Amino acid sequence: MQSRSKFLDDMSQLMTNAMGVAQGARTEAETAMKSMIDRWMAGRDFVTREEFDAVRLMAQKAREENEALTARIAALEAAVAKAPKKKDA
Numbered sequence: 001m002q003s004r005s006k007f008l009d010d011m012s013q014l015m016t017n018a019m020g021v022a023q024g025a026r027t028e029a030e031t032a033m034k035s036m037i038d039r040w041m042a043g044r045d046f047v048t049r050e051e052f053d054a055v056r057l058m059a060q061k062a063r064e065e066n067e068a069l070t071a072r073i074a075a076l077e078a079a080v081a082k083a084p085k086k087k088d089a
Contacts, residue, residue, distance in 0.1 A: 047055075
């Protein structure tokens with residue numbers, strides 16, 4: 001009976017060690033993959049979140065200014081259309 005318990009203890013220890021090795025390999029693979037992706041992205045012309053947000057705000061402001069100018073032009077055109085036309089002498 002003693003030998004069977006020793007065998008199970010040894011198998012349990014072996015499995016525990018194997019899981020530790022597998023976890024270490026997983027962590028190492030994740031680190032290597034993250035490093036490779038970071039190098040790949042650094043070589044591309046991506047913008048940062050801050051740059052993207054700044055350009056988005058500039059586009060929003062330009063859109064608002066465009067709408068205001070469009071309304072102003074429409075008002076001026078309406079004023080010109082209502083104004084009496086002068087006859088040339």
